[in-house]
Amino acid sequence: MKNNANSVSKWLNLCNNRRSPWKKLILTVLLAFALQSCHKKKPLGDNYFIAKNGSEILYLYDKNSSPGAPDIPWDDKYRVVNADIKSFVILQADYAKDKDHYFHKGIMLTNVDYATFLISDHKEDRMVIAGIVRDKNHVYSFRNPHNIIEEADPETYQKTDYAVGSGYWYKDSKHYFVHDTVVNTDYNTFKPITEYIYHDKDNIYLLHTSGYSDKATYLKAIPEPGLSNPKEIVPGIIESDNAVFVSQKEGRFIRIPVEDKQSIRYFQPDYTYMIIDRKIYCQGEPLEDADIASFSVYKYPGNNGFSSYAKDNNYVYYYDDKLLDADPNTVRFVKDGNQNLIKDSHYKWVPQYGNINHFTRKMPIEK
Incomplete structure (x- = not known):
């Protein structure tokens, strides 16, 4: 050297x-x-090292994710850990301890009770970094144990079976928590319908979450007292004993009341259209003037793939848009190059993808 x-x-x-x-x-x-x-350093594990002088412990931090990491270049990305080197022990997930203190990412945890501090339920993979850290007084954020999870009871706090995105639901004896955030629900009846849709005796809840950003995590409540036997039909459609709920943009649900559950029919393969109580709906909205007796959905040749074209004796539809010049008796569904569209002997109706609203462009066939 x-x-x-x-x-x-x-x-x-x-x-x-x-x-x-x-x-x-x-x-x-x-x-x-x-x-x-x-300056060779001896690795201990989990980004902890013994310095070349043998008398210091160092932590190799990432300034983009470590709280308080200074903005300095090259090999100065090591933080000196103020720990007793003889009793220093690596634990898991960047946690460590010596005879007197616990550490996280090289920083001493001065806010925890050393005698009762416990790390459990650690899970880490490409998508999830999760676990529980607690002492006799508090439950702490696993990713930042300098923060207390408000209202969490350390004696009863535990992971539930409800998986969600990049984390898990937790609960104690009185509350549910997701991403370190307490949520207000009816504790005794709260259950998942899907990974991002939940319910209790009074509401349906849509979970809004932004990965590890706890501040962006919340439940949006949609009042639905007396909800009975909700289940997901396909992503975006929830069915209960007395209603069908169709999700729309910006986290909204359309509620369609149901008098006769046996009347419900979903048009496959993409469930854009449905019949409820002798009325046709497109993505939850009534499809005005549609003839239920002759209504059908165009499908790919061989019924392979999705189509949002439909017809009855009077009209051809693209979603809820009536294609007034299209004859339902002669227009056929075809694959034209990389596009799926309908056409007759003179015109084709080409979907305009990438737009907020669904619509097609009428074009001569030769174009």
């Missing part, structure tokens, strides 16, 4: 003599990395 540093120094002297600022800058960087490699 000493020979390498000497060689780099000679190159710098040569560059100084030639007055080459670019070469000087490049070789200065090379010298910095050469000197960095001289």
